[in-house]
Amino acid sequence: NSLDDTINKEQLLFGINQGAIYNDIRIEHAKIISELDLPGYAVGGLAVGESHEQMYDVLDNVVPYLPQNKPTYLMGVGTPANILEAVERGVDFFDCVYPSRNGRHGHVYTNHGKLNLFNQKFEKDMRPIEEGCGCPACRTYSRAYIRHLLKAKEMLGMRLCVLHNLYFYNTMMEEIRDALDAGMFATYKKNKLASMEAGEE
Structure with a gap:
């Protein structure tokens, strides 16, 4: 970013946590990349065939070892329910082909x-x-x-x-931010999941 010919001097370099579904490997890796003091941190390799339960387990175990004062990015995820579950576990943003x-x-x-x-x-x-x-x-x-x-x-x-x-995804993310700001995320998540699971009348 310090070079004169850098096109985007605001670009961010993220450390990407890997380790499949092996929490010991992921935790050790999270500790190592956290020492680099990067602008942000990502959790990768959880959208390539693992079950949702395995993904949530990894997030439960790994996110606490990433810097809490830096953004956390979950790569390649996911469904609206995945996003709600990941936000509850400390994830800040996402990308996904689903929508x-x-x-x-x-x-x-x-x-x-x-x-x-x-x-x-x-x-x-x-x-x-x-x-x-x-x-x-x-x-x-x-x-x-x-x-x-x-x-x-x-x-x-x-x-x-x-x-x-x-539009649906962007609106949901706005609702999530508002719910977090209001200290009402747990209630929002419960109601949102119940509504989506209930289906149409």
């Missing part, structure tokens, strides 16, 4: 669970993907029309699903 990749396959996230818009039950459903959602898809188009676009292999159908999913 875009799943959107391209007609899978959309809502506060009442995930919907597959390819399902025939949405063929004549004139509601938006989610009532009250402010995303471009929900403000303008119905489930039925988006399903038609998907079935016809029109690119707009995939784009609308991706737009909705990104």
